[in-house]
Amino acid sequence: MKSQQEADIMELTQMTREIIQQFRTLSAIPHPSGREAGLAHALAEIFQSMGGTVQTDALWNLRCDFPATAGLEQAPCVCIQGHLDMVCATAPGSHYHPDQDGIVCRTEDGWLKSDGRSSLGADNLLAGSAALWLLRQRFRHGPIRLLFTTREERALDGAKALDPRWLDGVHYLINTDGFQENRIIVGSAGGCYQIWTRTMETAPDPRPAYRVALSGFPGGHSGSDIGKGRINPLRLLAALLAETDADIAALTGGSAMNAIPSEAAAVVVPKDLDRFRKALDRVPQLGGAVALTPLAEPVAVWTPVDRQSALDFLLTLPNGVLAWLPEWPKVPACSANLGKVEWKPGVLTCHLFLRGAPQEALDRTARGCHLIADRCGFALSQEVGYPPWDGVADNPLARRISALWAKRNGTPMEITPVHEGLEPSRLIPKHPDICAVIIGTTILDAHSTHERASLEAIPHFVHLLKDTLEEIALHG
Amino acid sequence: MKSQQEADIMELTQMTREIIQQFRTLSAIPHPSGREAGLAHALAEIFQSMGGTVQTDALWNLRCDFPATAGLEQAPCVCIQGHLDMVCATAPGSHYHPDQDGIVCRTEDGWLKSDGRSSLGADNLLAGSAALWLLRQRFRHGPIRLLFTTREERALDGAKALDPRWLDGVHYLINTDGFQENRIIVGSAGGCYQIWTRTMETAPDPRPAYRVALSGFPGGHSGSDIGKGRINPLRLLAALLAETDADIAALTGGSAMNAIPSEAAAVVVPKDLDRFRKALDRVPQLGGAVALTPLAEPVAVWTPVDRQSALDFLLTLPNGVLAWLPEWPKVPACSANLGKVEWKPGVLTCHLFLRGAPQEALDRTARGCHLIADRCGFALSQEVGYPPWDGVADNPLARRISALWAKRNGTPMEITPVHEGLEPSRLIPKHPDICAVIIGTTILDAHSTHERASLEAIPHFVHLLKDTLEEIALHG
Structure with missing residues (x-):
């Protein structure tokens, strides 16, 4: 008989494998900043096939609403938000054309990497693929809105142009662009x-x-x-x-x-x-x-x-x-x-x-x-x-997420603002009452051909997102 | 029979007691910046009585040459340098007059302190008193020059005005204004x-x-x-x-x-x-x-x-x-x-x-x-x-002093430049070939009525100075 730990590892491996397959399919569609239409289109089809209600705008910002699990319709609406575009760095002499060529990825030594000709674009599509995987599973959650912006890497332009009504009804915003599995970002610089x-x-x-x-x-x-x-x-x-x-x-x-x-x-x-x-x-x-x-x-x-x-x-x-x-x-x-x-x-x-x-x-x-x-x-x-996203020293959602992480992993998460530009600075002013945090999978050397994502962090991220959605669905 | 450790403690206590007595006598003479004449005069008399050759200048900078131990006349000349003046902070309502009143000091909980009406002036007269005590002992040393400057606390004015010839023949300069027993300062800011x-x-x-x-x-x-x-x-x-x-x-x-x-x-x-x-x-x-x-x-x-x-x-x-x-x-x-x-x-x-x-x-x-x-x-x-005193990353005298400290105390000293103004910045340009370091006794809250000096650090400082003078006398 397999031990629980072995079964867990099998499960994690299966989950990770499926998420990577999803990422591989999506990132084969070229999606540098300003060229997100193809990817937005592909995602829209997937979301529709999953029963989501999809909307796009002129910049190809993409919104998709998923209904709550039966009986949890009154739970607060959570927006899971990321960006579609990537910075497509290319290796000298690689003849890689970001507008035409898709990303080719591989796993090595516990990392997901590109084939070396381009950056990987795990920033931010890996978290999106993971969220997509999660939404295919059965678990308890309230109303969920997926929001994928465009031109994030161009001064947050997609988020800037986003129709404020796309955030109507959202109680919590979980941005997935966080780069470090055990960190919650609660503020960003202008x-x-x-x-x-x-x-x-x-x-x-x-x-x-x-x-x-x-x-x-x-x-x-x-x-x-x-x-x-x-x-x-x-x-x-x-x-x-x-x-x-x-x-x-x-x-x-x-x-x-x-x-x-x-x-x-x-x-x-x-x-x-x-x-x-x-x-x-x-x-x-x-x-x-x-x-x-x-x-x-x-x-x-x-x-x-x-x-x-x-x-x-x-x-x-x-x-x-x-x-x-x-x-x-x-x-x-x-x-x-x-x-x-x-x-x-x-x-x-x-x-x-x-x-x-x-x-x-x-x-x-x-x-x-x-x-x-x-x-x-x-x-x-x-x-x-x-503008900056002025973090509050005591973010209640961050505290709850950190506690959920600690329950699984033993230690609390780091809760901190960062000195970088991140999309809540454009989104939260449209709805200042939304409580927002940023979490993410672990990604190193983004925006370079050495970009790589930790395989181990993928299930950690999925579990954290699932635990958070369940917790909010049950406790508001 | 007393153990060696007990005997050491007795010796240290005796040494510390005598140094404090020396400090008490000297610091009873008012010596705020610009009013150092009385103290310079008293020290000159002491040095003469000890067989030193004394010289003063118009600003009451004080120089005293002590001959080498017999047979070590050819050893490099070491200048032990400090400043006569102090910042005399006073407590509100204390009616303390820095120009007229001497410092009254006491020991408490391992610290030398003032009576609370004024600052202590351990910065820098305590190290001077310790050096004076050491020079009364018999030990092997080469030619020694004591140099006490004035108006250090006024933009290093005494050192600035010092006749460059007062540094003629000096190989090593050991400034004693260092504030921390286990640190060697090797550079200072302009x-x-x-x-x-x-x-x-x-x-x-x-x-x-x-x-x-x-x-x-x-x-x-x-x-x-x-x-x-x-x-x-x-x-x-x-x-x-x-x-x-x-x-x-x-x-x-x-x-x-x-x-x-x-x-x-x-x-x-x-x-x-x-x-x-x-x-x-x-x-x-x-x-x-x-x-x-x-x-x-x-x-x-x-x-x-x-x-x-x-x-x-x-x-x-x-x-x-x-x-x-x-x-x-x-x-x-x-x-x-x-x-x-x-x-x-x-x-x-x-x-x-x-x-x-x-x-x-x-x-x-x-x-x-x-x-x-x-x-x-x-x-x-x-x-x-x-000007700054631009420290060199590898100061040979600092390395030797740190090794001597480590031999007695087990750990090496911290060797670092500091972001403060210190007298080598005025002295070394007069003789750029001199190799200089700053060491000191441990002093906290200088320039305030809470200024206090560690009693334990006093013998550490004396031993370090003695070891250094012996080492230079014997090994150049």
Whole structure:
């Protein structure tokens, strides 16, 4: 006779296998941000076949209502919410086309992974597949609304556009975009994306020019990694150029406003080559590599006033964590990331991403950047953002979910706000009375070809979701 | 027969007793910063009676050379360095006059304390008394130079003025101002004190005015406590006034440029009293108290442009830790503290203290403040500072001292730079070849009437100093 534990493992394995099969089928449909129609269509058909009532909108946000188990019709309505789109990172040379090619996935060493050509998109479709599996089972639950948004990875645009009436009647919202099986997120930061440009006068310089390149810095996510004290090589390079009085012909670096840069480069005319080399010698101690290459042709350098203004701007802008949340001293309250600098002859463009909660703190930081830009001759060419989801220190739903987790797994869950942008910040203002939490399966290295999801976490997530839906159905 | 341990304790007790007696005698001579002549004179007499060669300068810096033990004349010269002056904090109502009254001390529960009317001044005279005691004993040492500076607590002014020739011939410098028996300091931050003023136009406002006072915030040292995420109530109050569009007639707070403020107050005319009260309701959650008191008379408030500029300045200035040292991720590299704001009718004065290492990082931060001030109409009325002492990651003397400590006490010492201003930053540039460290006895709550020194740490310090002098005498 099999022991209970062995039977459990068999059951879990079966569940996990079916969920992965569901995920495999769905993620074979290309679904990068802005191209979610195909996936929305496929899901709508599945939901209808399961007896759900389906609705979509112009952005392909998808809503599906499932009736309660008989007798539990009066229980509070729970919205299980995720996003359809994925960031489709591709491997260099993979010839992978995110708009046309589906995800191919495999399991290895306890992880679900892509075939290495693209990211996996377990963020966020794995949790959706798991929820879908759960809704096919018989268990006690009240009315359930599934909500899949689009363009989450594009500044939460689907959630922003969502018709507020789609949340009518919802008591609890469980977002599944949480990345860590034993954590409940109860608040998220607002974001503000500023693009600053400055016209730069240049003058030909006959002296020998060089290209200086900083690389190999750790980089990272401008939200979850900003509190780790990582060096921004764009700032470092600007500081080195300021320190050594080097003339500058070009400055570039970073890849996206919301990523901490891992590299930066400049075309320069050093005032004193030995001193310049000596300053660069410090770079390896700071965790990166540096290369200095002579250029064949002379260059045109920024005029002294413009050079000084640009360096002043880059070095006076806020950088890194500006304040920590008083109630959660390890979570940033406000931060700034100079994510990308571009140079096109005559114009320097700086991409800055600010995060903050509450809204006033974010606004203050944004305003400070305006003041500094104003002083340094930079003009705003774009400013867009989204609000914070201000977490409450004591979220009653989070407490209940943590207790359910503890009953199965022995330890309580971590309950915390995070310094990232998440969809409740767009959804909850439409219905401020909804009590929301974010949970999720464990996913590492999202938005990269190394994205992988823990197989072990999948049944944990399903059990937690099931326990929560039952608990709410029975106890309100 | 007594056990060795009992004999050791007897010896330690005897040593500690004699050192405290020495400290008691010396600290009975008033010695606040700038008034060190009496103490310098007394010490000079003692040193001469011990066979030392004494020299003083115009600021009463004191130098004394002691010859080596016979046969060790060729050993490297070690300079044991401390400061004569103390910050003489006094208890309210104590009628204590720092210029006239000596320190009265007592021992209690393993601590050396003052009588409660003043600070103790164990910072730094206790280590000096201990060194004096040691030099009266017979042990093997090379040439020793004692160096006592003045006005350390006034921006290291004595050390700054010290004749560089006073360090001629010194191989190792052991500063004794370290505050923690099991720590070796190998680097310190530079400082930059800026005072900014702005002329403020005001206009009479007939509406009801209020005084709002924030108090009870933790405050702390702008160096050692700046990395602890403590809220600056001056910034918080400015943010609340900005958020609520309150008109402002006065704004004050803080006590010194180098202390994190624990309180702030403003005279205001709230635009909407209910909204204003609601904003103030957040203060207790942030760790402070708030009081709102109606004023009997109407006030004159800042004109809108001046109000906006002042708030922009206060809220855009850098605040708290701006960067961490790459090699020591828990030690700030650069920080800013808005320590004090004063209001005299028509003029707002802001005292800002910046700390940083290396010098370039400090200079950049200072320059950023100039840019922001310039944009907001503030004028610089004072800017003074001192350089950092850039620690090397691998200090050979620190390694040797830590090994000696470990031999006696079992564990190695912590070796770290600190985010404070210390005298090697003024002394080492005079002789960059000198290898310096800072050690010390354990002292808590310096600069306050609660200052106290661990009795147990006194013999530990003496043994460490003796072991180090012997080690250098024998091994170079």
